[in-house]
Structures are given as structure tokens and as C-alpha cells.
Amino acid sequence: MDVDPRQYEQIKINDKDSHNIILSYLIHGCYKDTVESLVASAGLKVSATQLEDMEKRKRILQFALKGDALDAIHLTEQMSPDLLENNKDLLFDLLSLHFVELICSRKSTEAIDFAKAKLTPFGKVQKYVGKLEDFMALLAYDEPEKSPVFHLLSLEYRQHVVDNLNRAIMARESMSSYSELERIIQQATVVRQCLSEELGKDVLLPFSLKDFLKRS
Template identity: 30%
Template structure:
């Protein structure tokens, strides 16, 4: 196999795997992302892609109190499952009623927070709020045991891992609303009272999955927990925005030369053949004050290779004109499509079938599938993907079905990206054989994502990952 053929095999396999990962998403939405990676036996490159896809998958969140665990009858969870009461006279210091939430606090975010409202302070007001691990002793107040944290109402003390408290905040009693939160970016646990911040502490050992926890300890004490079903008294949205703004302010202090940022953006336009936008971009950089210069000769120009051909093919594929795209490839790049069972050919044949289904030409789609899909019957590596395409015929509204992802514009985009990369891979001056897969801008974003993932890993797999969509949406919200 020649070097060019090796590059083309790499490109085809890469984009077929992107398709396969998207297909697998619907089968694995209930699994943890690490389980999915293991199940699919992905390498590091493919794992990063999957993590990008799964970055917005929701975690199970606390929604009610756990009614299965027992604290020897010292705490009774009421029928609403968000209220807890102490029903008896306590005789000993260990006659504590502790109740955890039904799920641990979700960790793949910036902040988790919940609140309690004191309905009855009981005989002594020995109420507490905090966080505890799964194996906590339910007859010990939050903060009295190792790896537990609690803010106590009767004395206003903070307890963290020992029976001895430390001065922290005011006491709280009937009618007060008290909250507890974890800032995962800073490993900071904080508490609030009646919507105002009481205080926080930083503990870099907060690595366990922690459960929101409430403790009661004297006759008739009763609290109700709010896991977010109703609006919090504390302004959590503003708090999160402020914390993110601090992070962004730190990042924005890092000076990046204009030539570097403009060069990276320019390489993206080159890589995907957006020539009209590239001309406007170049003109704008010359008209800026001062003009941005010096980025044309920084090694990015390899992405100008066959740019007009790539632009035309992208437009055809995004418009659904797959046969026309096939014709250009056979005429100008016959070596790319000479193997009728290569990954790029499979993608193009499947996309033409999808386009026929998209416009409702079902009989023609059946004939087309019979003609072109039979050559893939003996190729197990394509079997599931071809079956996904064929399954479109089984639904009256295929766009709403499990294989509806095939009809999304993003699927056309994946095919167009594959053809684009395949042509770039034929560049004899290509310095890095993988550079045809991504623009430098995308490599930068992937590196940024990897850094955030590594930071989260060092932080006990807690905190947000870099999410460009979320970042852009937050910027738009601020500007509006």
C-alpha cells in the first residue's frame, strides 16, 4: 500500500467511525461515557470524539430523599419525599436522624446546590445541612464523620470530618432557608442563609461522590428540602455567572498575538474551502487599524490545495446532489473512488440512498439500495451502518425514528468533510498525514477540551469540560 493509499484509508476509517459513534449514541444514552468508550473499544482519538459528543449528556440529579436507608427510626421521611421529621425524644448524642438524597450531587458542572427550609425547630433546633458519602453512618450528624461536611443550626458552627466545630456563621431556626453547594472548579463547599452567602471553605480532598444530606436531632424538628424543583432563594444563576466571569477574566489576561489568532481562523476557512468568506476575511484584516499582516506564510497554506474543487464538492453534497459529486470525483480524482467498496464510496452510496428517502422517492430508493448495497453484504464493518440506512424505509416519519439522525444536515456535513479530507490527503506536500482531518482551529479546540478533561481528572473527575456551544450561548446571553 502506497503512502497516499494509507492516508486515504486513514481518512475513510476516521469519518466512518464518526458515523458509527453517532449511530451508537442512541444505543448507549443510559451508559456512563467511560462505559461507552470501553464498550466500543475506541482508541484515544476516537475516545476524544465520543467525549465531545457526550459532553452534554445529563447526569442523574437528586430529586427526593432516600426512603430506603434507615437511621433506626430517628428520622421519618414524610409522604412528599422531600420533608423529614424527628419523631421522638433523643436520649443520646448518637440518636441522630440523617437522611440523604436519592442520588449523589452531579459533578460534571461548575456548581451543585440545594436548600432546606426549617418548618419546625423542635425542642433544640439541632438541624444540619451538608454533604456526606454513600457509606455514611446515618446516626451521626453531617460533619462529625470523616469526609462529611455540615453547617449546624443550633450553634452556627461548621463541622468537617470531626466532632469539633469551628466558627462559621449565624444560627438558623424555624422559617429560615439554608442552602449548601459545591463549586467543583475550586473544590469549594459553601453555605447560604435566606438567600445570602454565609461562607465557604476550600478542601482539595473533596473527591468522593457526595450526597446532599439533612440531619435532625430533637423532638418535632422538621425540614423540607428543595432540590431545584422550585426556585431557590439564593440566586444561583448569578453566582454561576460570576464564577465563570472570574475564569474568563483570567483567561482573557493571556495575550495572544493577532497574527496567531487570525492565522488559525484563516486556516479553518482554507481547510473547508470557504473561499468567498476567506476573501472577505483577508480584506477585513487589511482594512483593520492597524492592518493584520504576517500570517500568510505560517505553514497554513497547505490547506489551499485544490480549494476550488473542494468548495464545489462541499456545496453539491450539502445540497444533496450526490451523483454529481460522484461524477466530479470520478473525473478529477478517480483514484479516490476506484475501490467501489472503500469507506468513502460507502458513505457516498449511502448518502444518495438517504437523499432519495428524504424527498420521498421510496421505490427508487429500494432499487438503488438493491443495486449498490449488495456489494457490501460480505463486509461486516459496514453492516450496521447500511442497515441503519435501510431502516429508514420502515418508518412513516423516518426523521422522528431511531435512525432519523441520517436525515439531519450534520450527516451531510460529515460526508462533505470526508470528501474534503480525502482530497487534502492527496497533497504531495502534506507534512502531517493527519492534518487533512482537521483544521488548526479544530485541533486547538480539541486540545483545549483535552486540557479541561485532564484538569477534571486531577480534580476527582469533577467540574465542567470545555463546551464551545455553551460558551457561545453564554456570550450571546450576556450581550442580549
């Protein structure tokens, strides 16, 4: 029951809508130079304040992605006061990035001192106990990369925290925490899943964006 991809060509899409969808994605990803190029070529409007905030957000995310979580926290507090104070989950995750960076740098003593000062207080809340135990387990291994919780050292984990930070900052600035492109994909996926459940898996296979793009 898959629709022939050629049928999509019959559906007209307004160029302005397409440009705005792309612009939303670029702003979300802090691609400032590309945003400026698209705005100039497509006749779109982005305020100077938006461009300035995008540059600030980009710096914050870059610091966090490189493992300089304390700098990311400092800049976040400057840009969005009270954001981390009101989002303890995000604060914990950012502090954990710094702890992990100390572990990776083989600075165990500093890591222990940092954990006592900044992470241990989270242990008073039940939902953080398991996470704290996982992070503390890294200290028990001479090669933490080979520990059962090695995923906490991965780029994927760091990117996950950075993505959450990006969404939180955008929401704090009264912007959508997801780009329009992401929302379209999310909606398409949900619709496809609902159809699959309604019609039966034998009639309609689970939606795969990767496979869909290959066919298109």
C-alpha cells in the same frame, strides 16, 4: 480553581499567529471570498492553486450537502483520483446519501434498484451489514421520517458525511484534516479533561467551551 478570565488579557498573542489560525479555519470551511479579503488586509499569502482547489472542494461539499451525492462523487474522483477507491467507508456514506435522497423523494423503486447495484456489494463486509439493514429499513415505512432510523434522513447525518468528505479531501491534498482552530479547541478540551481527572470533579468541573466563552 477556574482561572479568572481577566488573566488571559495578560498573555500576548502574535497578530500573525491569530491571522493564520483564522485563515486556516476559513480555508477549511471553503470561505473563499473571506479568505481573499483577509489575505489582502493582513498581508498573508495564499497561492492561486489553493484558491482554485478551495473552490473545487466547495462545489463538491455543496453537492453532497444538497443531496446530489452522485455529482459529489464524480467531482471528488476528478479532483482526488483514487480517494474514494481507497476509502470505502466514505464511498459507502456518499452512496447512502443518494439512496436517502431517493427515499425522501418517494422514489422507492429507484431506491431499491440503486441499493442492489451500489450498496448491496458492501454487504459482503461485516462492518457494513448493520448500516445496510438500517438503510433498507427505510423502505418499509410510508413515512420514513417517522421510522426508528429517521436520523439517517436528517441534515445532521448529511453534515457528518460532508465533514468527513472535506477532511478526506484535505488530507489527500497534504493539508491538515482539521483547522488550527479546531485543534486548539481539541487540545484545550483534552487538557481540561486530564486536569479534571487528576484533581477530581469536585475541584474542576468538566470543560464546556460554551460556558467558557460566556465567561470570557
